[in-house]
Amino acid sequence: MNIASEGQELASWARMLADGTRATACLALLDGRAWTATELARLAGVSRPTISEHLNVLVAGGLLTEVRQGRHRYVKLAGPETAELLEGLAALAPRRTEIATSLAAASKRDAFARARTCYDHLAGRLGVALTDAMTERGLLDWSDGVALTTEGQRWLENLGIQVDPGRGRPLVRSCLDVTERRPHLAGRVGAALCEHALKQGWVTHITGGRALKVTGSVRDLGLPAGVVRDLLSRG
Amino acid sequence: MNIASEGQELASWARMLADGTRATACLALLDGRAWTATELARLAGVSRPTISEHLNVLVAGGLLTEVRQGRHRYVKLAGPETAELLEGLAALAPRRTEIATSLAAASKRDAFARARTCYDHLAGRLGVALTDAMTERGLLDWSDGVALTTEGQRWLENLGIQVDPGRGRPLVRSCLDVTERRPHLAGRVGAALCEHALKQGWVTHITGGRALKVTGSVRDLGLPAGVVRDLLSRG
DNA sequence: GAGATGCTTCGGTGCCCGCCGAACCATCCG
DNA sequence: CGGATGGTTCGGCGGGCACCGAAGCATCTC
Numbered sequence: 001m002n003i004a005s006e007g008q009e010l011a012s013w014a015r016m017l018a019d020g021t022r023a024t025a026c027l028a029l030l031d032g033r034a035w036t037a038t039e040l041a042r043l044a045g046v047s048r049p050t051i052s053e054h055l056n057v058l059v060a061g062g063l064l065t066e067v068r069q070g071r072h073r074y075v076k077l078a079g080p081e082t083a084e085l086l087e088g089l090a091a092l093a094p095r096r097t098e099i100a101t102s103l104a105a106a107s108k109r110d111a112f113a114r115a116r117t118c119y120d121h122l123a124g125r126l127g128v129a130l131t132d133a134m135t136e137r138g139l140l141d142w143s144d145g146v147a148l149t150t151e152g153q154r155w156l157e158n159l160g161i162q163v164d165p166g167r168g169r170p171l172v173r174s175c176l177d178v179t180e181r182r183p184h185l186a187g188r189v190g191a192a193l194c195e196h197a198l199k200q201g202w203v204t205h206i207t208g209g210r211a212l213k214v215t216g217s218v219r220d221l222g223l224p225a226g227v228v229r230d231l232l233s234r235g
Numbered sequence: 236m237n238i239a240s241e242g243q244e245l246a247s248w249a250r251m252l253a254d255g256t257r258a259t260a261c262l263a264l265l266d267g268r269a270w271t272a273t274e275l276a277r278l279a280g281v282s283r284p285t286i287s288e289h290l291n292v293l294v295a296g297g298l299l300t301e302v303r304q305g306r307h308r309y310v311k312l313a314g315p316e317t318a319e320l321l322e323g324l325a326a327l328a329p330r331r332t333e334i335a336t337s338l339a340a341a342s343k344r345d346a347f348a349r350a351r352t353c354y355d356h357l358a359g360r361l362g363v364a365l366t367d368a369m370t371e372r373g374l375l376d377w378s379d380g381v382a383l384t385t386e387g388q389r390w391l392e393n394l395g396i397q398v399d400p401g402r403g404r405p406l407v408r409s410c411l412d413v414t415e416r417r418p419h420l421a422g423r424v425g426a427a428l429c430e431h432a433l434k435q436g437w438v439t440h441i442t443g444g445r446a447l448k449v450t451g452s453v454r455d456l457g458l459p460a461g462v463v464r465d466l467l468s469r470g
Numbered sequence: 471g472a473g474a475t476g477c478t479t480c481g482g483t484g485c486c487c488g489c490c491g492a493a494c495c496a497t498c499c500g
Numbered sequence: 501c502g503g504a505t506g507g508t509t510c511g512g513c514g515g516g517c518a519c520c521g522a523a524g525c526a527t528c529t530c
Contacts, residue, residue, distance in 0.1 A: 003259060003262055003263055003278070004255075004259050004278070004279060004280065006259070006262055006325070007255050007256070007257075007258035007259025007260070007261075007262050007279070008255040008258070008259070010252060010258040010261075010262065010324065010325055011252060011253055011254055011255040011257070011258040011259075012255075013324075014249045014250075014251075014252035014253040014258065014324075015249075015253040016249075017245060017246060017249035017253075018246055018249040018250040018252075018253035019246055020239075020242050020243040020246040020247075021242070022242075022246070023242040023243070023245040023246040023249065024238060024239050024241070024242025024243070024246075025242070026242075026245075027238055027241055027242050027245065028238055043238070043239070044239065044242070045239065088323075089245065089249075090241070090245055135378065142377045142378050143370065143377050143378075
């Protein structure tokens with residue numbers, strides 16, 4: 001109860017992210033996939049022994065979970081809440097380096113801001129616009145947190161989307177978008193929607209990152225015309 | 236843009252809170268008051284030189300702002316966003332030590348959970364219940380973030396509450412409650428409401444903390460009867 | 471079996487940083 | 501002016517920890 005011990009607790013938690021290598025690994029894991037230790041070592045630019053220690057810390061701290069398969073150690077974020085927390089933190093951490101370094105980097109960032117995955121759901125302008133459109137059409141109710149309306153359930157059924165019954169994880173949940181700084185849809189419905197979008201070819205993965213390419217089929221989603229134009233521009 | 240440098244950035248930010256002394260100081264500052272360096276040193280149990288260095292770090296990092304008055308150095312949280320971020324983090328950090336140590340500590344915690352200030356607005360069960368009641372009566376609109384409805388404006392006027400016109404700071408804003416883990420009202424309206432509540436004697440400060448004592452006048456607020464009973468019980 | 475691959479353990483090194491006491495500066499007070 | 505008080509600067513100490521290379525397991529492949 002005393003404030004000093006609470007401070008210690010908060011600090012020990014923050015310490016997990018207070019190392020560049022660990023933070024980099026966590027950001028990489030935001031794509032929702034399970035990575036091997038070696039992959040993360042290469043990404044973060046450290047040796048295997050080093051990343052091994054770091055993963056021990058993160059797993060012990062409950063931020064990551066691991067699965068051992070044969071000689072591989074797969075780690076991933078402990079859960080959607082963790083992912084959302086991380087995205088929120090990254091969004092809130094003041095960004096000091098907002099300088100476009102090169103044209104290639106800029107266009108890569110553009111793609112990232114336009115449409116990407118966040119853990120297992122859609123994010124970027126696409127994710128936010130989709131969430132807005134769903135709200136507009138009465139599929140979501142934000143009066144207390146966020147909830148799926150009966151119209152929303154019907155809409156999902158009409159699209160043929162099966163929502164993973166999932167244990168405990170909320171049906172819908174709002175997640176702060178890193179680039180838009182506005183909430184987009186997460187939770188089981190968000191995940192199902194993303195899966196469906198990939199399966200239907202509305203979006204496809206761009207190699208080497210979380211960015212997504214938006215295809216013409218996105219016109220059928222009922223998004224405002226201006227948004228559709230933006231999403232399809234140059235790409 | 237590259238993920239490694241983003242990781243470094245996140246880490247350097249997290250490092251500010253990764254020290255027990257600094258985290259303790261930040262939690263103390265959550266009461267919204269400006270503290271002197273010596274006060275914080277005594278609270279955190281470190282020497283004056285030590286806290287001085289820590290405050291330098293936090294101010295340089297933008298988490299705190301300072302005002303020099305005579306021979307005093309007053310520090311406080313940089314702004315309401317910072318306070319809300321901290322409350323959110325403290326709420327999200329898994330609490331491992333949830334053991335009631337003594338009756339005195341338990342009753343102190345009870346008071347804290349029942350009603351307190353969070354930065355400059357009301358929090359605890361009181362804050363959350365008040366926010367719920369306002370939503371119920373159509374004073375708040377949560378369809379896109381949170382907004383004050385015209386009914387809400389009228390309600391404030393009827394109560395004779397002047398809302399600080401404030402530069403840039405949002406009129407209303409939701410803030411995650413540490414104990415309830417649900418949003419309560421912050422922003423300029425939240426601050427004005429808290430100020431009004433103190434002035435009208437709805438609540439009074441309990442010495443030595445952020446906890447508030449709820450008085451009988453709270454009956455006039457239109458909260459559900461069960462909530463009122465809870466808030467007034469034992470105290 | 472032998473060799474390759476993924477990962478961990480173990481020493482060891484070096485750096486960072488939290489901490490303090492002593493000295494110092496600035497301000498307020500009589 | 502001198503003494504008290506709040507704060508900072510400085511030097512130095514100590515511990516923690518991020519990192520690596522070498523060696524050691526475990527697993528898969530041929």
